[in-house]
Amino acid sequence: MRYSVRTPFVTTALVVFLGGVMTMLDSTVVNVALTTLAHDFRTTPATMQQAVTGYLLAMSMTVPVTGWAVGRFGSRRVWLVSLVLFAGGSALCAAAWSAGSLVAFRAVQGLGGGLLMPVGQAMLAQAAGKERMGRAMALITVPSMLAPVLGPPLGGLVVEGPGWRWLFLVNLPISAVALIAAALLLPREPDPAAAPRQPLDVLGLALLSPGLAALIHGLSEVGGGASFAHPALWIGLALVAAFTVRALRVPGALVDLRLLGDRTFAAAVVALACYSAAMLGFTVLVPLHSQLAGGGGPLEAGLLLAPLGIGAALTLPIAGRLTDSRGARGVAATGVAAVVAGIAAFAAFPGPVPILVAGLGHGLVSTSVVAAAYATLERAAIPAATTLSTIALRLASSFGVAVLAVLLQLLTAAGAARPFAYAFGCAAALAALSLVPIVLIGSKTWRRSSSAPA
Structure with missing residues (x-):
């Protein structure tokens, strides 16, 4: 079966691909620039590693609200806002003047990037339907395949060429194209305000988001040589376990187990x-x-x-x-x-x-x-x-x-x-x-x- 370039499946796939490639590449390209960043900001590579960790942790903290945000505001609106947040964070990272400012701006970038992949996956799966689910997931998988392969070499070329700030500046024209494509091509949804509103599970968010960040940070520290007794690991486990027990007992939990x-x-x-x-x-x-x-x-x-x-x-x-x-x-x-x-x-x-x-x-x-x-x-x-x-x-x-x-x-x-x-x-x-x-x-x-x- 042939698909027109204006069918929801094809247009959604194009938009999701543009957003997904940026966020996944940004999780790996900075790794090769840590030594250069440490030199420019007069600090250590270990300190600059926080720019990588902060991005990943911010991404992890925003994932739990994806389902609620899509139900409350619609996937199209959430996608557009996430793109703007990611692009704004990229511009701020390129203008960073210190190690601390770069770490903070990477977190802003991660807040937008954390929503793009799950929202994009949901939009594409819904547009594809059950009969085209395999082909839809093949498309959504491409960014995650490209990131670990292309990220380090591209990062090395950019750092050795125009400089590390272009690791973030290059996101701006891509984000602009992705925003225009999303605004023009993504099908408009029924007004979410017309549907019954699911209240945000504030307590669940307070347990799960910091719990995930702490757990992932703790695992990262253990992988770097820390003991399994690292406090972040056990704090994260406790918070995630508390959320799980609560989510199984309370209707309307942030993540529906x-x-x-x-x-x-x-x-x-x-x-x-x-x-x-x-x-x-x-x-x-x-x-x-x-x-x-x-x-x-x-x-x-x-x-x-x-x-x-x-x-x-x-x-x-x-x-x-x-x-x-x-x-x-x-x-x-x-x-x-x-x-x-x-x-x-x-x-x-x-x-x-x-x-x-x-x-x-x-x-x-x-x-x-x-x-x-x-x-x-x-x-x-x-x-x-x-x-x-x-x-x-x-x-x-x-x-x-x-x-x-x-x-x-x-x-x-x-x-x-x-x-x-x-x-x-x-x-x-x-x-x-x-x-x-x-x-x-x-x-x-x-x-x-x-x-x-x-």
Whole structure:
């Protein structure tokens, strides 16, 4: 079936892609500029790391309000406001005069960026419908594929060329195009004021947003060498646990955990969590291996991940079509097998070919499982579902990086002959674990319990 460029699906996909690419690239491009920023602001790279951490934490804190904001104001309005906030934060970052000002402005940028991806995913899933969910998720996956591959090399080129301020200035023309495209192409929604208003769960927000920020920060610190007794980790766990207990007992919670009553959605979220923990950990280990074990430089380490993006780009279109026509389970299982084989092969024979194999599988898994997560839900439940799944992925990714980093440190301290090989083996095992919930997706013995609440 051919789609006109004016159909809601195609126009929404274009708008979501423009916003998604900016926010995902901004999460990685600054990493290579930390030394330069520390020199210009006369501070240490460790201090400038807060600019990266602050952006990610701000993104995490805004995710929980996505479902409520879309229901209260409409996805189109939330998208436009988020774009303006992200563009304003980018302009402020480019004008930063000190390390403290840059950290603060990165947080402003992250507040807008945190809403763009889940809102965009919800808009695209609703525009696609169940019959095109696989192709829709293939499109939404592209920015997250490009970020870890293109971010470090692009950041290096910009820093060595026009200077670090252009890391943020380049966002302004893209944001302008994205705003114009959103204003002209996104379909207008019914006035949200005409629908019954869901009050904001203020207590839930007070528990979950700082809880997520503290938990992710704590996991980041543990991955950097801190003890598991780090206060932020346990404070975050306590706040998230308190929110979970409350959300299961109180109607109208900020994040609707009743969506996990849809067993297909629950299985897909668990599969994504296991897989994301393994895959993000792998993308962190590869550059470390290149620099510590192979003696390569930062740019060489960043380019080593390029085959991952190339492989995923080759299979993404195929994955979307196969998922729509044959279901997600077989596509996802094939992808996981390729990823596990690629990671295991890289542990034994480091090089671009195993990473390419893992990339081929990555394109299959990410598309099919995300499509499966939303395929059985009612259209009105999708914004809340994208909020819940995004939170799960953020936590799982941070957990995977922390666990693999700690394992690598322990193996190195113990004098293991091949510490990286064992760490890569752990990543492969974690990816293989996602096969258990993947097998349950669409299984006749794992029937969908009921229609998830809207």
